[in-house]
Amino acid sequence: MHGPFDLEALRAEFPAAQRMLYLDTAHQAPLATSIRAALHRFYDEGHASAGPKPVWLQRVEAVRARLAAFIGAAPEEIAFTKNTSEGLNIAANAIPFVSGDNVLMVHGDHPNNAYAFLNLRRKGVETRFVPLTAGTADIGTFAPHVDARTRAISISHVTFHAGHRFDVEALGRFCRDRGLLLVVDAMQSVGVLPIDVKRMGAAFVAAGCHKGLLVPQGMGFLYVDAALQGLEPAYLAAASLAEPPADFIARPDRMELRHGAGRFEIGNFNLPDLHALSAALDLIERVGVGNIERHVLALGDRLIAALDRLGIRLVGPRDRAQRAHIYVLDLPGEGWLNYLTASDVRVSPERDGIRISFGLFNTAADVDRLVEILARRIAMPERALAAG
Template sequence: MISSEKLAYIRDLFPVTKRQLYLDAAHQTPLSLPVRDALISFLTEGYEMAGPKPVWVRRVEDTRATVARFFNASPLEIAFTKNTSEGLNIAANAVPLVAGDNVVLIEGDHPNNAYAWLNLKRKGVKVRFAPLKDNHIATAETFEPHIDEGTKVVTLSHVTFHAGQVHDLASIGELCKRRGIYLVVDAMQSVGVIPLDVKALNISVLAAGTHKGLLVPQGLGVLYVAQGLDELRPAYLAMSSMLNPPADYIAQPDDLAVREDALRFEFGNVNLPDLHALDAAIKLIESVGVAKIHQHVTELGDLLLSKLDALGVAVVGPREHGQRSHIYVLDLPVAQWADYFARNDVRVSPERGGIRISLAMFNNADDIERLVAVIRTGQEENLKLVAIQPD
């Protein structure tokens, strides 16, 4: 677990912890001092040195190698994108699908993953949705009844944004490997919070933005494409995609060979400021360890669940260890409680089933106690309102 001294140090790096009760990491994480300083340093270099692009590009490659370590991947399996949605759309258009092929998703998963594949219906690709009952976790058994000889892709979020389930990628990945199916994973809600080994999980393509568990402002995404999937072709081409980019910057119509690594999906200039920030963020995360972060938010979740039980407040998602991580949706009416939390300077998100509480490395037990006190007061105020209502 994270020691009390280390946790105090981390909290000092996130000034928001001194200003409000921040429980909204599944929406976005606030800036830390190292990330802010990295952005300022980048801007300072830009106006003092007119933009030392070769230096910046070398740093990009250092960050690419660091991201690869996060996933147990090779740097050549990592490309940088704008966000999760762009990565998922790259995957949907790269897989060699033809009319009659089908893709299987989870019913009710994030709509941006669904739309990336539904867009292929115009080409005759069929999209199937596997139902998931009562916010259970998805396993191989969830998908197997919907898979046949025409199934080419299984795709899902690792952690759902709306109830916090941590799906069983291990069994799903084994099923896909056995059946020769691509596994495409949206890791937006898990990267930086849950350890991810793309090789052990048999993931073909993984997409994630960096503004949640990776602590960086919006506008940067990471894309993992497993080595050897040469049949996955980019829908767009730029010089950066080409195997033999022309040194004279004159396109060669007879040479359209693309790179054999993930960088074939990277188009032109990348988000240099955010990549500097990502380097700083990953160093901070690595100073703690993703496994310890996962343990920390899970233990805070244990405390939260016990306190909610005492208050009589139910949660929408799973309660078992291994099936949850840092996202908890409280079964509270959004219309009433969202405004109440905002008035009490508690940062949360309204969600399908109620109010979403999402924890991060900088949260502590005192945050849980403060949240519980706010909820208890809200319950008491609600009871008073009910008591004075006329018959």
């Protein structure tokens, strides 16, 4: 055992990370054995008896409570969604914007965050894209763009395209002082960095569960601050109501909404993923999310030092406070991606180069192996490089 958790035992849970050099958690986490077992248990129940649905639903509430505690929320502040984008769309449509209002975003942030708000153009709401200041986004980035009609700021906690980590807590204080709502896209940070939604002062936090939260695609969550009263959901189903009709006949006269985030839920849940999430939280909490953060930052330190030696530019932030697990290397063109793929390295192409992203199962040896592979191509004669 090295460091605060048993990395070797943990890594054994992720066979994909042993078969290849897996540096792509920002795209998708490989499935852990214990999480696959939770899925199998669920499928076995369905296979054997079409499931004890009341038990499944009790488990949904148990996972809701655990996830809420994991991010510092109350259970009634969590709605389960399909993914981050659905959560952001719910938030965009729940904020009581009126024509002439505006919302601020960082230029180049995730397109689905932007589209959720751009879709409000038909209601006369303007989405303003502000440029980064000195490579980051902070209060100074937004302050000059806030006016009397600004209602909200929507921002990623960690950006997918260069790994900036924004100080959302400072931004939350700024929003509170100005009477703005803060919407946080935590897709890249949840399960990697400790999250405390109350310290963030966020009105909404949306994320999917298939990256840091380690479950297969198809499930997300939305935190909705309980202090926000009277939010109207754009979609409605019996599940959104305080008193769903017991006889399953719609009652136009009894449409009081459920208290809390539950009003944004509209039907059956992704039950397989909810079972997977329970096992994922077991795994993550066994390691400790603070340890995961320290671990990926240490891997980042090692990577940055090696990039400096190799003369490869890091596209995103170098400062520890401004980064997390995502590192984009200024290695443009398809040649590098093809070379890394042929070398059994799983990474993602990004707009400014090659994106490396660490998960809790990655090791210092993974970084060293990557560096060795990069160095080998740098040392190749021009002719070999041209050949691919």
